[in-house]
Amino acid sequence: MKLFYKIIKALLLFIGIMIIVVSLFFGHKDIPLEELKSKYAQAPSQFVDIEGMQVHFRDEGDQMTDMPIVLIHGTGASLHTFDEWAERLKREHRVIRMDLPGFGLTGPFPDRNYSMENYVDFIKEFLESRGVGTCILGGNSLGGAIAWQFTAKNPEMVEKLILIDAAGYPMKSESRPIAFTLARIPVVNKALTFITPLSMVRSSVENVYADKSKVSDQLVERYFKLTLRTGNRQALVDRMAMETDMSKTGLIKNINQATLVLWGDEDLLIPVANAYLFHKDLPNSELVILKNSGHVPMEESPEESLEALFEFLGVTP
Structure with missing residues (x-):
């Protein structure tokens, strides 16, 4: 003994x-918020108080348009993932994007509630703060799940829907970012809140790209530094601890808005099979599968994904 x-x-x-x-x-x-703002919140960034959070957002383009395009990023990302899209879209459209609570410069939900219902309610409050009554709503991954659930709950506020490698259906990932995996392991996830190797961040970003050569040092640095925003690492652990409610997928068949289902054919996180599930269940959808693209085609393949978007919107690129 x-x-x-x-x-x-x-x-x-x-x-x-x-x-x-x-x-x-x-x-x-953790990196102080003010230090991060100096690099990642340059104009046209703004902040608005919602639920006790200073929400980081960008509202660009023609402010007089009555149909803005609202874009929602995925887990571990930020509004910057739509930089290329926004740069092109803002020429003819009003484009609004925000850092979701738990990510980017916005920081964590004060109550640490990362349920889908809380995110959906957050989006509504955010849109109301910007005076948006109706919009074209798009989202990637987690943002896609928020977008379709928001549409199901608030159909009068969504004219068209854009789902980019969206979450929602049960899935079997071929591969997932190491940070996502570690955030789900008890004890290990506690260490993740203060031990964050740059190499792990690079590996996680490369994991969602089909072409690893497109993962630049500048891109990795942005993901890395925004991860170190005070509270974000704990927020990732809290988000991964949330139970995934698959019961809501039955609502997808009731979404009648014209919908673009846009997917990278080499998405290893949410398999392309899920794109076909969305296309089958959404009564008014178009499906576009992008060759040689991964989980974040708007970031990895902006020109190809924009071409599909413009065709869906019925405008000339």
Whole structure:
């Protein structure tokens, strides 16, 4: 018995030492919001108070248009993932995008409630704060799930719907970002809130790209630094701890808005089979599968994805 306790004590000591060593090499302090703002909240960025959060957003293009395009990013991303789209769309459209609570510069929900219902309610409150009554609503991954659930709940506020590698149906990922995996493992996820190797962030971004050569140092740095925004690492752990409610998928068949289902054919996180499920269940949908593109085609393949979007909107590129 004494030998057993000695082994346990030695094992715990070893684990403690390893945590200290890893922390010294890979631990990173949170980056103050004001420091991040100087780099990632330049004009036309703005902030609005919603539910006690200073929500980071950009509202660009023709403010007089009565049908703005609203874009919602996915898990671990930020409004910057739509930079290329916004740069082109704002020439003829009003384009609104925001950092969801838990990500980017907005920071965590004060109550740490990352349920889909809370995100849907947040989007409505945000749109009302911008005076938006009706819009064309688009979202990628988590943002796509928020978009279609928002549409199902508030159909009068959505003219058209754009689903980009959207979450919603049960799925079996071929591969997933390592940060997503670690955030679901008890004890390990606690360490993730202060140990965040740059290499892990790069690996996670590369995981959702088909063409790894498109993952630049500048892109990785942006994901990395915004991850270090105070509260975001804990928010990722909290978000991954939420139970996924698949019961809502029955609502998809009731969405009558014209919908573009846009998917990268090499998406390893949410398989392309799910694109066909959306297309089958949505009564008024168009399906476009982009060749040689992964989970974030608007970021990885902006020209090809924009071409599909313009055709859906019925406008000349």
